[in-house]
Amino acid sequence: MSSKIAAPRGTFDILPEQAAQREIVERTARELFEQAGYARIETPAFEATELFARGVGESTDIVQKEMYSFDDGGGRSLTLRPEGTAPVCRAYVEHGMHKLAAPVKLYYIGPFFRAERPQAGRFREFWQVGAEALGSDDPAVDAELIVLLAKLLAQLGCADARLRLSSLANPQTRASYREQLAAYLHEHDAQLSPTVRSRIDLNPLRAFDADDPGTKAVMAKAPRLIDRLDPADAEHFAEVRSLLELAGVAYELDATLVRGLDYYTRTVFEFASDSLGAQSGVGGGGRYDGLVELIGGPPTPGIGWAAGIERIVLAAGLETPTAQPPDLYIAHDGRRAAAFELALAARRAGLRAQMELAGRSLKGQQKQAERLGARYFAVVEGESVRLRDLRAGTEETIARAALVDRLVAA
Numbered sequence: 001m002s003s004k005i006a007a008p009r010g011t012f013d014i015l016p017e018q019a020a021q022r023e024i025v026e027r028t029a030r031e032l033f034e035q036a037g038y039a040r041i042e043t044p045a046f047e048a049t050e051l052f053a054r055g056v057g058e059s060t061d062i063v064q065k066e067m068y069s070f071d072d073g074g075g076r077s078l079t080l081r082p083e084g085t086a087p088v089c090r091a092y093v094e095h096g097m098h099k100l101a102a103p104v105k106l107y108y109i110g111p112f113f114r115a116e117r118p119q120a121g122r123f124r125e126f127w128q129v130g131a132e133a134l135g136s137d138d139p140a141v142d143a144e145l146i147v148l149l150a151k152l153l154a155q156l157g158c159a160d161a162r163l164r165l166s167s168l169a170n171p172q173t174r175a176s177y178r179e180q181l182a183a184y185l186h187e188h189d190a191q192l193s194p195t196v197r198s199r200i201d202l203n204p205l206r207a208f209d210a211d212d213p214g215t216k217a218v219m220a221k222a223p224r225l226i227d228r229l230d231p232a233d234a235e236h237f238a239e240v241r242s243l244l245e246l247a248g249v250a251y252e253l254d255a256t257l258v259r260g261l262d263y264y265t266r267t268v269f270e271f272a273s274d275s276l277g278a279q280s281g282v283g284g285g286g287r288y289d290g291l292v293e294l295i296g297g298p299p300t301p302g303i304g305w306a307a308g309i310e311r312i313v314l315a316a317g318l319e320t321p322t323a324q325p326p327d328l329y330i331a332h333d334g335r336r337a338a339a340f341e342l343a344l345a346a347r348r349a350g351l352r353a354q355m356e357l358a359g360r361s362l363k364g365q366q367k368q369a370e371r372l373g374a375r376y377f378a379v380v381e382g383e384s385v386r387l388r389d390l391r392a393g394t395e396e397t398i399a400r401a402a403l404v405d406r407l408v409a410a
């Protein structure tokens with residue numbers, strides 16, 4: 001035998017049982033989105049590397065070390081998409097969607113790729129369900145999207161998912177805050193971890209994310225952006241919060257909430273579940289009012305979120321739904337063509353029908369039909385069929401040509 005080949009590290013196969021669980025997540029999401037006026041969009045699995053470098057941000061972990069990038073053979077660098085927001089914005093610009101009535105509300109469900117160190121709940125290929133609303137900065141869009149994610153998680157049974165909420169202000173406020181924060185970090189650099197120290201000027205905000213006690217102590221007294229919002233951002237944030245309260249969505253104000261992507265402005269949020277362990281983020285997102293312009297489109301406000309399907313399944317502890325049993329199992333003792341025709345006719349009539357495909361004895365075929373939970377077991381015998389109702393335990397012989405009508409009427 002040749003040596004075996006395993007799936008690449010950090011990837012997984014979706015086997016039928018798992019597919020059934022994921023189908024519940026996808027169906028619930030689709031129903032919620034469509035009810036709220038979101039339409040499906042899907043973008044390619046790979047994009048120009050430049051899209052993520054510019055969109056997600058050069059200083060982020062994603063762009064610095066987690067992208068699967070490759071040369072397309074013609075000297076152009078392509079990247080397996082690590083996230084969906086920059087691609088949706090690219091599609092929005094490319095298809096002139098700014099000409100559509102605002103906001104343009106879109107959702108997607110598909111695989112994403114990040115070269116992270118695999119661990120429980122963290123994969124190199126994972127699936128996200130996500131939504132983006134482009135063309136409006138109305139705080140009700142922020143609230144609507146947060147409520148949608150809260151509802152999705154609640155409906156699926158992620159009861160312990162907690163919502164953290166913050167505002168990252170506008171780029172000007174943030175730039176001056178970054179300078180203040182960087183100055184504060186330089187003043188205390190002796191207590192900071194080497195990684196944080198080395199990134200003070202590149203991205204001082206990431207210091208809020210650090211785990212080491214020294215940095216944490218410094219950050220506890222650091223200036224907070226949320227206390228420095230300008231009046232327009234403060235009012236926008238207050239309105240988002242009051243709409244969430246109106247919707248009965250509980251949240252925790254968290255001034256230290258840092259998202260791993262650079263495009264955010266104003267509202268940011270994340271749902272975390274304790275049942276997930278280290279990778280507690282189930283889903284998150286925020287506003288990105290400068291992103292469309294950054295990738296070559298007209299100035300366009302936008303907001304969205306994405307949630308990991310694997311993490312939702314883990315946090316919700318979804319049960320595997322039982323498969324639908326067949327209505328009819330067609331058995332035969334060599335009359336393959338007649339059984340095959342019957343199976344096709346039964347399916348045409350809308351019945352769930354299976355036929356013997358593994359050369360079992362008639363006794364073995366009945367066992368198989370029982371294992372599958374089939375209602376009827378039909379043995380093809382020339383022009384007639386011996387039909388057994390496996391639930392009622394009755395048996396009759398009828399014309400083969402009459403079988404399907406007889407079962408449809410049953």
Ligand code: HAM
Nearest residue numbers: 083085122123126281282283284285286304305306308
């Ligand atoms: P993100 O926080 O990077 O945001 O990812 C969103 C969700 O994807 C996470 O909360 C997590 O559930 C899942 N996820 C991320 N990385 C992994 C991984 N390696 N393995 C398993 N699951 C993972 C974004 O991607 C933004 N595009 C969200 C957004 C949309 N912001 C605005 N619009």
